[in-house]
Amino acid sequence: MQLTKQQIDYCMECGVCTGSCPISYDRPGFSPRQMIKRTLVEPDGDILQSSDIWACLSCSRCSDRCPVGIDFPEFIRTYREKATAAANLPRESHHGVFQTLTSLQATNLNQNRIGWTEGMKIQEEGEYFFFVGCLPYQDVVFRYLDLQMIDTAKSILTLLNKLGIEPVVSNDEKCCGHDAFWSGNKELFATLARHNVEMIKQSGAKTVIFSCPEGYSIFRESYPDIVGKLPFEILHISEFLAQKLPESDITFGQSGNGKVTYHDPCRLGRRTGIYEEPRQLLGLVPDSDFREMENNRENAVCCGTTAWMECSSCSKTMQIKRLQEAERVGATTIITACPKCQIHLSCAKSNTDIDVEVKDLYAYLSENI
Template identity: 50%
Template sequence: MAEIAELIQMTNTHFCLDCGVCTGSCPVARVFSDFSPRQIIEKCLYGIEDLSDENIWNCLTCAQCSVRCPANINFPEFIRLMRDEAYSKGYSGTLTHNGMLHTIWSLQTKGITQNRTFWIGDGKTSEKGDVFYFVGCRPYFDVIFRDINAGSIENCKNILKILNASGIEPVVSNDERCCGHDALWNGDEETFKKLAEINIEIIKASGAKKVVFNCPEGYLTFRDFYPRYFGDLGFEPVHIIDFLTEKIADGALELSEFPEVVTYHDPCRLGRLSGIFDPPRELIKSIPGIELREMPRSRENSVCCGTSGWINCSNCSKEIQVQRLSEASATGASTLVTACPKCQIHFRCAKSAFDLDIEIVDLYDLISEHLK
């Protein structure tokens, strides 16, 4: 097909060596034998792949294949572009949660009135200023995933608490929209662009020079994709982990003792796709008394939480999640720390369904809890 042939040229997928490292590295292929990145590429190169292939949507776009590929093929980007073409032809993945999240981000492209700052309470914020805190989808997650105690808005309160403790009163906007990450990776480029345009306009109107994120997906989307579509943004996307590491190193923030053994899960968008591996570990180790034990598969070799973009969550996803939580338990840690709201949601879902004996904690909740 002409569309796929063009994508092959755009992404240099024709450099494929047919070595199979991608499939051997893929967490989906390990639990679902019908899925193979290598086969998708080979079928594309031979002109026999079709945009109706449901395996286009089974990919987690976690980049575990890409970091090991000897030909440096960016398979997640190839899949993303294939989804653009497939979506334009009327194909899509299987929507999770009855498409509720997809409906929410679609509604946010309209002139709606939101109540996404209800959680602020006595936290200190500004109408305009140099720092904008991009909250992301937590206000919606708080409602949707309340039954499994995941996606809690308490995380936003804790981020604001940390920023206030550092002397920052950020802009927090009631008009902010979803960053568009999921629409972008679901092939819905038009919705992504509409959401992005609204966000850029809101942030520029606030006068912010820096936009702080704690969601890896929001950070990656603003850092890599917004400039690709809209050029210079006029502000700098900053991940809070870099900000926190600097503040703790300077002694601006002090932490109390926490004598527990924990392990850390690298989110795909924060680790492999943003290259942030050491800062979260440094943050954890900065808590007095804590012991960090690494899982065998960590850093670049960390395993995805099992599903992405609110599509194609299946028994394969659950198997990946249960294996990962079992790996965490095997370290002897009582707590799995992660730094992504979706990782927390997916792992808590698996923990709830299978009654697994390990706590799952957000990194910034942990830091906030132990602020002196």
């Protein structure tokens, strides 16, 4: 990533990113600006051996505020490619199970990804493709947190079926490659991207609907660099439902969840600009007592880890602070539209006595139909 002279001159006097970064708050010495400076002094120097390279959440809170448009997440991503080549690797969370699953999906592995659809309406070919993402795998891994992650997929398919839509759900879907991309493994990412686009093309789908913000953002931002213009439209399910539900005959009853607040996932908010649609969907449930947290929309704070790596005390501090923020506005339920946010916040909550339920947006909607 090349910076202009004007960007560099401004950057050396600034520091907005460090003041905005949730990692800088809790990790001594971590400063995006200082990392840029280090690479200007010595482009491929000791930074390639630094663990700071892996600590960044690529959450875009800094780049969103940078006065001269420096894309720090992209900067750090390119350095991750170089760090990997220099044998500086991240600490993988959950014993590396998700990194292994991603690599396995780049092979000819036969998957059973669609067992959960039994009794629901899906097709092998059709206009709409529902890209389910990692939910079937997360469902198995996170049972110990009392989570049933596949319920998100079931809730979305329930809503789609009620709208009269029978989407394609495929056993041949593979990991979207988001985490491989942000971990600096572009080759693995490209393999997965090519496979997914070809597989969707063969289904005849004109519109692909994503439940996961990461899948949606990576298709939107990075797939075109590998495969060119996408041969189908892509939509996040919150956009799709915000268009379709108000004009449908589906109605919602009163929620039993009390006072609710919404946690903006970084990939859905800052990276793809979807802030209002999830709030519109929450507003469909009558008498829902919605409370906005102090850090909302573009100021929202990340759920604490990304790409299943570097989960640390810093991550836990961020997660607990976020739950406490929900508590402070009197919310009894924190709703999110990202499976990873749901997992991370639930994990942090399980070690505290914070009395805030963590809930997925689509489960909340489908439970209240």
